[in-house]
Amino acid sequence: MLSRRLLLASLTTTAMALSVTAPAQAADKVIKVGTLKLIHGITPYFYDKFTPAGYKIEVIPFETPTDGKNAVVTKSVDFGTYGLAAATLGAAAGEPVVIVAPTCNGGMAIVVGKNSGIGNFKALKGKRVGILPGSTQEAVFLDRLKAEGMTLKDVKSVRVSFSEMAGALERGDIDGYVGAEPGPSISAIRGVGKVLEFPYSTPTGKVNMVMTTHADTVKSDPELTKVFLEIHRKASEYAMAHRPELVQMAGAKLGLPADVANLAADNVELTWKIDQDWINRSKYYGSLMLERKQIRKLPDYGSFIVTGFNPK
Known part of the structure; x- marks a missing residue:
């Protein structure tokens, strides 16, 4: 019995020593x-x-x-x-x-109202276009305007965040937008918008x-x-x-x-x-x-x- 107690005591002491000296497992x-x-x-x-x-x-x-x-x-x-x-x-x-x-x-699209009557890029002239300033989409859109002999002054630029663009088009707040997915797909699936073009023809691609x-x-x-x-x-x-x-x-x-x-x-x-x-x-x-x-x-x-x- 004494030997058993000594063995248990020894094992307990060893385990405690290991728990103290072993380094804690590093966190991820x-x-x-x-x-x-x-x-x-x-x-x-x-x-x-x-x-x-x-x-x-x-x-x-x-x-x-x-x-x-x-x-x-x-x-x-x-x-x-x-x-x-x-x-x-x-x-x-x-x-x-x-x-x-x-x-x-990719992931970009120029979207217009399904019944807006806008059938080509030049038809955006005078329209309210949702754009997020400082975005890649804005720069690409400006390049497309230049290619068509237009400037930003030819459209009515409206500041809209990407997540709000589909909703703004559906409410009629804007006539179109230069958006990021899933906005264009939301507009298309809901039947309120259509893709005017995917603006990948510029050197930015x-x-x-x-x-x-x-x-x-x-x-x-x-x-x-x-x-x-x-x-x-x-x-x-x-x-x-x-x-x-x-x-x-x-x-x-x-x-x-x-x-x-x-x-x-x-x-x-x-x-x-x-x-x-x-x-x-x-x-x-x-x-x-x-x-x-x-x-x-x-x-x-x-x-x-x-x-x-x-x-x-």
Whole structure:
């Protein structure tokens, strides 16, 4: 009996010693990712499927591109996705924001009322057009106006956020809008709007949303950047290859009916790879912003677009 008591005491002492000396299991590194409340900002919601051990994803939705960019600049998030316009505006103003990957190409449309009688681009003259200032859509629309021999003064520009555009058209507050999915698909499915055109004929092409981070992050934590971009690559490819799951996720996170999400997905290309064509289009886009005095100088593209961490 004594031997048994001694054995139990010894085991208890050993267990206590181990509990004191063994290091506590390290908590997962939380990667905070900002995104927009749009279907072409859906990729971060698939990150959990591809996040390696030791990391955890927290997705934070934002209403506007500027909100997303500011969150990156203030380090409220580790990475943030929003339009190229907001990123370019920030970098040109000297803010420490850098692009580490594309997120989505496409996702834009110029929409008009179904019974508006507007049958071509020039017919927008004198009409109330919903536009979100500082957005990629605004810059592309200005380029389309130029191509048609028009200026912004030829339309009645109305400031409307992306999430409000479909509703504003349905109420009759505007005659059309330069929108982001799922707005165009909502208007079409409800039978109140029609796509006048997908504005991809400009040299900007389909370039739209980008993945950004603070300039400090790529310098001080390159390993985190590499890990994150591999997650982003896998999630982008998965979402594009599994339409039913993309539609389901859009319903769960954005509240979109399946028919709206499915139609919107036709106009969205989730992507991750930086190539020379994408860089050239992004630089052209910056030159447009400079020409229109939206920025005072071009960003330093050598540091603004970071290609060294892009998965192969």
